Structures are given as C-alpha cells and as structure tokens.
Amino acid sequence: MDEAAAARIAPMFKALGDPVRLRLAAMIAAQAETCVCDLTPHFALSGPTISHHLKILREAGLVDCERRGTWVHYWIQPAALQSLSTLLQAPAQR
Amino acid sequence: MDEAAAARIAPMFKALGDPVRLRLAAMIAAQAETCVCDLTPHFALSGPTISHHLKILREAGLVDCERRGTWVHYWIQPAALQSLSTLLQAPAQR
DNA sequence: GCCCTATCTTGACATACTTCGAAACAGTGC
DNA sequence: GCACTGTTTCGAAGTATGTCAAGATAGGGC
16 A cells, blocks of 8 residues: 555545444445435434535545435445455455 | 444544555555564654554554564454455445 | 663644534525 | 525634654663
C-alpha cells in the first residue's frame, strides 16, 4: 500500500468509522433504495445532523443519492464496499 | 446492524480511517511480524507519533504486540480483518 | 554492579478537525 | 402563498493529530 493508495482509501474507512454513519450505511445497503425520511426516525439526532453524515458517506463515494419529487433517495455503491472488502480479505487469509 | 454492534465495529473502521494507520496496518499485515524500527523509516513522522498510531490500532483490536529484548514486534489480528471484510461483502454482492 | 546507548511508550501541550443543533435556505407539490 | 422535505451555514463543545520532553526497558562495555 503506497501513500497515494492510502490517501484514496482511508476516507472510506473514516466515513464508516462513526457509529451513526455505519448504521446509516448498513440501512442503505439493506435495500435497493432508501428515503431519508425512513432513516431519520431511527436516530436520536436532528435532521441536519443526519444530512451531514449522509454527505460524508456521499463524498467518500460509498453512497449516492437523487431527488425524486419531494423525497431524496439514497443507495449504496457496491463497488466501493467490494474494494474495501477485498483489501481486508487478502491479509486476513494469511 | 443495531446500535451496540455499530458501537463495537465503528472504532475498527475509524482506526483504519487515517492514511498513516492504514499504511501501518498494511505493512504489519504483509508479514508475519514487524518490528517498529522497520515501520518508522517509511514515514515522515516522529517516533512518538508512530507509537501513538500503533496504540490506536492496538486498542481497536486490529494488531497486537510484544516486547522481545530491545525491540517491539507487531502482528495483525486476522480475525478482526475477516469480520470487517465479511460485513462489507454481504451488501456489496447484492 | 554501574553507566551509557538504543528502542519504544507515555504525558503535556498547541493546533486542527468532528460532531451536533439552531436558524436560514432551496426544491417540490397543493 | 403555504406546507413539507432535505440541505447548507454558522457557532460551540468535544476529540484527534503531531511535536517535544521525560520515562521505562533491554543490552553492551567497563
């Protein structure tokens, strides 16, 4: 792992390194698509705070979103998860 | 993923969420054992700083260490990596 | 044994980043 | 216009990062 690769990948792990974001990502990954209004009630946090965490997941490339009428829908980016998974798996099997 | 599971797992991702620690973990994982004195030269950081990052990896349960004479040897905890990997892989394959 | 050096960790500190809520803003539909 | 859903901005409190100095532990020379 060289410096550039670490700088590219670390933000993804960092994004998952918060309990709230980890749960958000898990909820989004559990379905094909998830509306923000379905996520917010599961947390004792304000709307802006959830929105902030979603933005970090978005900027890390782990999720993507689209506004469709009144609601905003989020979905997981499977390729990103896959690359992290294989990265962890190689040394784990040694 | 319930709240307790997230609180247990997030610190591991957080530990990997720093470029320096990600590279440290990768270097340690690449060999059966690694001496701290082999890690430090690869970074433009002081010894105490490296030691600090290694402590975080240790507290996250990702690596373990042992003093053997003058040197301290670190090794990876494969089970921890494996659990993170499978966690990511399930939704990634959907 | 005693001192000296080398290796690594710990403690104290300054700086920078995170987290979160309140208020303001933007987009959509009636 | 008005109500509703999310996002952005701003500020306060907490947490992380990195350096310096000091401490702990081991080995070698005398």
